Amino acid sequence: MSSLAKAIKEVEKMIDINMFGTKNYDSSNLFDGFQRVYFQANENIDDYLKLTDYSTKETALCVAGSGDQAFSLISKGIRKVELFDINKLTEYMIIGLKKAIILKYDYSKYFKIMYMFIDSKINFREIYNIINGLIPYMEEKYQNFWLEIINYYKMLQLKENTNYNLIKMLSLTNVEQLIKNNASYLNSKEDYELLRSNLDKCLISFKYANALNLKNEFKDKYDLILLSNILDYFHIYWGSNWPIAYLENYVNGLEGMLQEKGVLYIHYAFTPYIWPRVFNSTNIKINNLPASFEVKEIDNIYNLKQKDSIILKRKR
Numbered sequence: 001m002s003s004l005a006k007a008i009k010e011v012e013k014m015i016d017i018n019m020f021g022t023k024n025y026d027s028s029n030l031f032d033g034f035q036r037v038y039f040q041a042n043e044n045i046d047d048y049l050k051l052t053d054y055s056t057k058e059t060a061l062c063v064a065g066s067g068d069q070a071f072s073l074i075s076k077g078i079r080k081v082e083l084f085d086i087n088k089l090t091e092y093m094i095i096g097l098k099k100a101i102i103l104k105y106d107y108s109k110y111f112k113i114m115y116m117f118i119d120s121k122i123n124f125r126e127i128y129n130i131i132n133g134l135i136p137y138m139e140e141k142y143q144n145f146w147l148e149i150i151n152y153y154k155m156l157q158l159k160e161n162t163n164y165n166l167i168k169m170l171s172l173t174n175v176e177q178l179i180k181n182n183a184s185y186l187n188s189k190e191d192y193e194l195l196r197s198n199l200d201k202c203l204i205s206f207k208y209a210n211a212l213n214l215k216n217e218f219k220d221k222y223d224l225i226l227l228s229n230i231l232d233y234f235h236i237y238w239g240s241n242w243p244i245a246y247l248e249n250y251v252n253g254l255e256g257m258l259q260e261k262g263v264l265y266i267h268y269a270f271t272p273y274i275w276p277r278v279f280n281s282t283n284i285k286i287n288n289l290p291a292s293f294e295v296k297e298i299d300n301i302y303n304l305k306q307k308d309s310i311i312l313k314r315k316r
Contacts, residue, residue, distance in 0.1 A: 004141060007092060008148045010034040011170070014089075015153060018169040019162065033088040033208065039098070039117070039173035041068035043228065043268050046184045047298040048310040052263050054078065057223040061214070061257070064206060066173075067094035069226050071102065072184035074202045075195035081202060082218065084209040089170065091206040096142030099204070100134040102196055107189040114178050117167035124157040127166050182301045212237055215253045225254055226265040235281030242282050248290060251313060258315040266293065269309040271300055278311070 045068055054076040062070050064085035073081060101113055116122050131150050135143050153166045185195040209217040211230045238246055254264055269278045278284050286295055293313050300306040
């Protein structure tokens with residue numbers, strides 16, 4: 001079975017589970033790497049990207065996530081972005097659907113479409129028509145994927161006489177994330193239009209990969225590497241309360257993937273002075289970090305009285 005056919009099968013299974021429950025499936029073998037996607041970021045991306053001069057930067061390796069980090073980089077002139085994620089659905093949601101939304105719609109219409117995708121009461125025919133209208137703005141692989149998915153979705157809605165929102169079944173986006181999103185390309189109409197004009201000039205690719213194995217999966221060197229907060233989840237591999245030596249070894253490996261004067265965005269730490277730890281799976285605190293790491297405090301997009309932090313390292 002091809003990777004595309006596998007993707008279609010797994011997403012159809014996700015739709016089935018949302019509509020009918022798990023009674024027809026083995027719950028120990030669901031989705032094979034496909035999970036719901038955060039379709040909007042909850043990080044203050046704009047603030048921490050201001051820490052870098054992009055005039056000499058061209059390439060980036062970036063966690064796919066919501067796509068907001070990648071699209072913000074592209075709006076700043078990055079010409080090649082390689083995305084990775086352990087969630088295979090991010091490729092189809094971000095490079096397929098979200099990129100098409102940006103290419104087709106202007107700034108104000110973008111938000112209207114996103115609100116419709118969040119609205120659980122929206123008629124399923126409108127969701128179908130929106131995505132069907134985005135097909136011409138997608139590469140062939142994503143055209144084939146989304147045509148199969150929306151036709152399967154429409155068939156089930158008509159057969160069962162229901163009104164499920166497809167995007168809500170496949171994503172974790174909520175209204176608050178959309179309203180308070182602080183991605184650079186959404187700052188203004190001008191920033192958004194800059195992204196739209198840069199998208200056709202930028203090469204975007206995706207690879208299914210675990211962040212723990214990046215130095216084995218990618219052989220190029222990059223001006224930027226962005227990891228979001230995925231180190232919060234390394235307890236799955238490193239166990240509880242992993243030592244700081246694990247972090248240092250991991251970062252040293254990634255630093256070898258950077259071009260000279262490259263920047264590694266190691267970790268986005270939410271409200272580090274409210275939570276007792278920088279990483280959810282260890283006791284490491286801000287003042288325990290190696291001196292070679294930079295820690296920059298930035299506003300939390302939900303509460304300006306609290307501060308988040310971005311932890312980074314620059315290759316000198």
